[in-house]
Amino acid sequence: MPRSRFEEPALTAVARDVDVTRAEVVDGVLHTRLRRTRDVPGDGVTVGGIADRGRWTVTVDGQAAARVDGTTVRPEPGRFADAVHVHRDRVVLHCPDTPHTFTFRQDR
Secondary structure: OOHHHHHOOEEEEEOOOEEEEEEEEEOOEEEEEEEEOOOOOOOOEEEEOOOOOOEEEEEEOOEEEEEEEOOEEEEOOOOOOOOEEEEOOEEEEOOOOOOEEEEEEEOO
16 A cells, blocks of 8 residues: 555544444545434544645535635535534544535645
């Protein structure tokens, strides 16, 4: 496996309250389908390889949800404005109760 693979964005922690049905990187873009389960406690999904690595656009089902620049998150207005947070060098997603596709694309 090439060493560059370890520099790609990836799900690095998934809490018990989240179901992941897709998590793959295609051409440097992370695509992940997530759904929260309220039956168990948890605090979301941690994504590594994003914070402190330039500018990124986060979309949910194709709609802009946030822009990440370094360790700063600028949410976009809409129903997913509260979904993306940065804590130190990790991006944390707070997932909705219904399945949605989160996409992380680096701005070039």
